[in-house]
Amino acid sequence: MPRKGSRPQRWLLRATGAHVVMRAGSQFPLTQAKVLPDGTYLAELHKAGREAITVRVIEYSVTTTDHATGEVTEGETVRLITDLLDVEAYPAEDFPDLYRSRWVSEEIFDAVKTDMRGGTDAVLRSRSPELARGEAWALLCVYQAIGDLVVQVGDTAGESPDRISFSDTLRFFRSTITSVAEAFSPSTVEIRHRQGRSGTN
Structure with missing residues (x-):
């Protein structure tokens, strides 16, 4: 659509x-x-x-x-x-729901691209197609995990998950992370990946 x-x-x-x-x-x-x-x-x-x-x-x-x-x-x-x-x-009555579902999909794209990735100007840090696909899949997995928790919270509270803000939930998760043992570096991983592949040739 x-x-x-x-x-x-x-x-x-x-x-x-x-x-x-x-x-x-x-x-x-x-x-x-x-x-x-x-x-x-x-x-x-x-x-x-x-x-x-x-x-x-x-x-x-x-x-x-x-x-x-x-x-x-x-x-x-x-x-x-x-x-x-x-x-x-x-039937004509099916089209409003169909158009609404299009906006639900758009909200998912916005959550991943804007809320999780850090804004529309941010780009994936990976420098190869293979690693970029892996990074994209990681974002989608995190989105799904947060979405599952939103559904559980909604069921417990008797509220529709649609009324629970994804961005607020994401901020809560980020606030619970107090330290990161080692910063993720796609460039370092990519170098090791290439070295490993060259070593097997």
Whole structure:
């Protein structure tokens, strides 16, 4: 599922057999062609110099309820476009959850890249593809371990794990580490790795 604001060239994903669901802002010129039985509609997605693409448009808004006051607030209208045109095979009510799951994945990427790695400007310290893959796997393993603990804490407290902050949990873990016996040095490991491999040749 491409990001909001992705260019229409993203539809080249269809050549791989993948389907596309994406949010379409005002920068996407859509011409309504046909209203479908479920209230969604077909439209033509235009781009200068290219053939128009037929897409299905699903529009909805998200409401939130204040549990203290009971006040209901309606949010902005979300407009999704997709190449899944069959209303019976792909019901409109499935798309809000599908789009939400896309943001859950994005939150995972953000937690690993920003919270755990040290910011968007930080890079992996390893200097070879093999070691970089190992470092990435280590980050994912730590993320999974913290996520498992969050679930356990949520179950014990009777709270949804979604309401427990990953970044706060990570800070708590870091605060419990009082010393490190030896700093991890990918460059040193890489040198030893290369020496070991050269010694066996």
